[in-house]
Amino acid sequence: MPVSALGLRPDLAKVGSEIRVVGNDAGEKLSILSGVISRLDRNAPEYGDGYCDFNTNYIQAAAAASGGSSGSPVVNIDGYAVALQAGGRSDGAATDYFLPLDRPLRALQCIQQGKPITRGTIQCQWLIKPFDECRRLGLTPDWEDVVRTGFPKETGMLVAEIVLPEGPSHKLIEEGDLLLKVNGELLTQFIRLDDILDSSVGQTVSFLIQRGGEDIEVAVDVSDLHSITPDRFVSVAGGSFHDLSYQQARLYGVACKGVFMCEASGSFRFEGTDNGWIIQTIDHKKTPDLESFIEVMKRIPDRERVVVTYKHLRDLHTLNTGILQVDRHWSSKMRLAVRNDISGLWDFTDLADALPPTPPVARSAKFIQLENSQHPAAADIVRSFVRVLCHMPVKLDGYPRNRKWGMGVVIDAEKGLVVISRAVVPYDLCDISITIADSIIVEGKVVFLHPLQNYAIIKYDPSLVLAPVQSAKLSNKQPSQGASTYFVGFNTNMRLVAAKTTITEITAVAIPANAASPRYRAINIDAITVDTSLSGQCGSGVLIGEDGVVQALWLTYLGERSQSSSKDVEYYLGLATPTLLPVIKKIQNGEKPKLRMLSVEFNTIQMAQARVMGVSEEWIYKVAEDNLSRHQLFMVRKRTFERNSESGALLEGDIILSLNGKIITRVNELDVMYDHEVLDAVIVRDCKEMYIKLDTVSADDLETDRAISFCGAILHRPHHAVRQQISKLHSEVYVAARTRGSPSYQYNLAPTNFVTHVNGKPTPDLESFLKVVIKIPDNTYFRIKVVTFDNVPWVITMKKNDHYFPTTEWIQDPSEKSGWKRITYEMGNAVEGEGKEGIRSVVGDDVGDFGDVGGADEPMSFKSSF
Structure with missing residues (x-):
């Protein structure tokens, strides 16, 4: 198609001249807005913390343009471009601002003549x-x-x-x-x-x-x-850095020097804002510019903990000091990106390989002693608490953070076993740091993730800990309502608090699901509440008896995202310890627990409801005799959609009467399903009593063991939370997250979508999806057919960009030290580890519901003021 050029005539911009803005007003593709130039000497406005024009005048006119027309030509009655649309008022006024074309015309002439554009x-x-x-x-x-x-x-x-x-x-x-x-x-x-x-x-x-x-x-x-306009940046340990730009220096009135962190992620995820930090020192070495920063980072081994000092451009009076662990295993490459003005790309160069981690050494420490403690049991349990920090380099399973901390309880000091909430350790593609006695830091790894009951078991090397760590004694008896107990917990300031209290209620609870982005939540559990205000302040802790035996764990349960505050709701509840004992015993014996489960979510019904739904008087009498404190049965609230659904499975509305001959009136009695592939069940369906055999599913099949990063989107098999909330799986290629600035973000391949076809070829699973997409040439458009979570099919086109967002596969592999293997596809060929290209940023920093992409929970930072 022939293209017509617009002549640039900045000299024709006059006050009183009638103009037309030919643009994309409000994203409507083409709009022609009229106006009259009223000023030629308007100062450029401040647009905010990003790029702003300055040292130029703006042309003012009342054209009533809105978002979408920026950069559009402003033409006069003769068809000449006299200015470019730059911005306008956002308070309802019709005033718009145009950029004069004098300097753009000069730049164009330099390009046409092959001359450098000097500035x-x-x-x-x-x-x-x-x-x-x-x-x-x-x-x-x-x-x-x-x-x-x-x-x-x-x-x-x-x-x-x-x-x-x-x-x-x-x-x-x-x-x-x-x-x-x-x-x-x-x-x-x-x-x-x-x-x-x-x-x-x-x-x-x-x-x-x-x-x-x-x-x-x-x-x-x-x-x-050009010398003070960054044309290069370095990515290391998950963060990205460049020399402070003239734009930012002018905005805050500071000297145009220093190392500016433009992507605060990975190891450099500081507390507070995402960016705007100026790195002062790392590992007690000054970093006045990018070159010195690179040299310092080259000498720091993987997993090393170093001291970093930094300031924020908004508060240069405050010097912040923090401790970070340098990640050079998930982000092994230190990569320099340099702008190539000829190709228009940023060329990547690997600067240095990661140095191997320093071998850990055993360290000694003493635990704190509670002052004036009136609870001997609480004073002794201190030696069983450890602080757990979990860092997730890739966003999986809809989890909204990439860093979370909480307190864990040591259940076997000899073997180094710790139990922790799954709200802290949601999956095993992570780094875990365990702090013992507020002194010794050791690495941990995931041993077990319970699919329903909101706890994980992690392990550390006990030979590295020369401290009197005590194994918590877990009770094998179910706690009872109204019983006295000691509550010992850690508040948000990591301070230990304790109080004698009473168990107020033990009841089956339903943690609300997060509709915008399904993520792990506990189901089919009995939750314990206590009569103390401390319970609402503490996300970690225990309930212990007079004899020092732990009766329940106090855990954080991740719930829904609040519509009013846009923050994740967390519930603090107790979990009775007897349900943990069979799993712990297997792990202590060197076995990996292989749990089976019914793929359904239950809720309780009372006898009045049960009678209406067809439960006979005989069974109602049996319930009253079996459970004197709570007359209840369990009804199937939601059936988890499984890949291999059987026609004889439970359906919504079914009432469980017994399993393997045992009447079911308590949540813990459902634990029988964990050890059986088939259960003999008596149920009531449609007012009819039925005897059926129920097949259980393997809990291991519910955990994510493979993920693909494609065009910035994280795709994996639909995790358990998705299956809990959806009635039909459209494919097993589920979009869990996406990276800002990537093709998936630009073309709106949104989280919670299912990919069903690529270029017309079905992609029912990850293997078929990968085979199709690696054959697509770079920088070419392709079609993706997706189905939304609400069953709406649609088609998008997307342009592949392997240079910045290469296709990467993450595969669970026990033989790897980290437990996962990374494969990058370059030109259709598989390469283990990171490839030669690609931007290193938070992998999947948008989970679809504007979740927190960071972890402001990390407590290891100190500042004099903020």
Whole structure:
């Protein structure tokens, strides 16, 4: 198709000229808005913390454009482009702002002639200020007369607004100085000033300024603007860094130097905001620029803990100090990206291989002692608590964070076994750090994840711990309502609190599901609540008896995302210990628990309901005799959709009467399913009593053991939470998360979608999906057919981008030290580990419900103020 060019005529932009904005107003593809130019000397507005125009005037007109038209040509009645649409008011006014085309025209001519586009700067921001304000700043009547005579249509002059420290104009030009002449030429506009600076890079320019009525002439060296505009960045340990840009330096009025963290993720996920940090030192070594930062990071081994000091651009008065663990195993490459102005790409270079971890050494420590403790049992249990920090490098299973901490309970000190909430350790693609006695830090690994009861068992090397760690004694008796107990927990400040209390209730609870992005939640459990306000302040702890035996674990249960606060709701509840004992015993004997389960979610019904639903009087009598404290049965609330569903499985509305001959009136009596492949069940369905055989499913099949990162999207088999909330699986290629800035984000391949076809070829599972996508050439468009969580099919087109977002596969592999193997596909070939290209960022930082992409829970940072 022939393309027509628009002539650029910045000289035709005049006050009163009628113009048309030919743009994409409100994303409506094509719009033509009319207006009249009202000003030519409007200062560029501040758009926020990102990129802002400055040292240029804007053209103002009332065109009523909205979002989508930025960059659109502003044409006059003769069809010439006189400006570019840049922005507008967001408060309902019709005012729009246009960028003059004088300097863009000059850049275009340089490109056409094959010349470099030189840009000069003295690191000083100027603003146009009216003569009235200039007089208040010290403009003398003589100079005002000279300027007005030389430029009779001008209404103001250029005034220094910000002079960057340590820049070329520092100590020569001050804020509030009035610009009179440059190289002896009288000027009042940015266009001529830019022309002089751009043609004088590396030279000295004379400035005549007026300060408080006094004429001052200074000679200022003109530096290269390109030299303070980052054209390279380095990715290491999950974070990305470059030299502080002129844009950010000007915005905050600081010297244009320092290492700026543009992607705060991985090891460098600091508390608070995502970016804006300036790294001061790492491992007690100064990092004044990117080169020194690279040299320091090269010498730090994998998994090493180092001290880092940093400041935020918004608060340079505060020096923050933190401790981080350098991750060079999930993010093994230290990669330099350099902008290639010829190809338009950023070229990647590997700088250094990761140094192997320093061998751990055994360390000794003592536990704290509770002062004035009136509860001997609480004082002794201190030696069974450890702090657990879990870092997840890849977002799986809809989990909203990539870092979480909590307190775990040591259940076998000799073997190094710890039980912890699954709200802290959601899956095993993670790094676990265990802190013992607030002193010794050891690495941990996942041993077991319970599919329903919200706990995980992790393991550390006990030979590295020379401290009197005590194994918590777990009770084999179910606690009872109304019984006295001691509550010992850790509040949000990691302070140990204790109180004597009473068990108020033991009841089956239903943790609300998160509709926007399904993630792990506990089901089919009895939850314990206690009569103390401390229970609502503590996400970790235990309930212990007078004899020091642990009756229940106090755990954090991850619930839904609040619609009002957009924060995840966490429930703090107790879990009775007897249900853990069979699993713990197998692990202690060196066995890996292989649990079976019924793929359904139950809720309780009372006898009045049961009678209406067809339960006979004989069974109602048996229930009353079997459970004196709570007359209840269990009804199937939701059937988990399994890949190999059998016609004889339970259906929604079925009531369980007995399993393997045992009447079921308590949640813990459902535990019989964990050890049997087939259960003999008596149920009531549609008011009819039935005897059926129920097949159980393997709990291992519910855990994610393979994931694919494709075009920035994380895809894996639908995890258990998805199966709990959906009635039909459209395919086994489920979008769990996506990375910001990736093709999947750009083309809206959203989390919770199911991919059913690629380029018309069915993709029922991950294997078929991978075979299709690796054959797609780079930088080509392809079709994806997806089905939403609500059963709506649709088709999107997406452009593959292997340069920045290569196809990567994560496979669970017990032979690997980390437990997972990584395979990268380059040009259709499989390469173990990281490939030669690709941006290293948070893998899947958007889980679909605007979840927190970080982990502000990490407590290991200190600051004097914030």
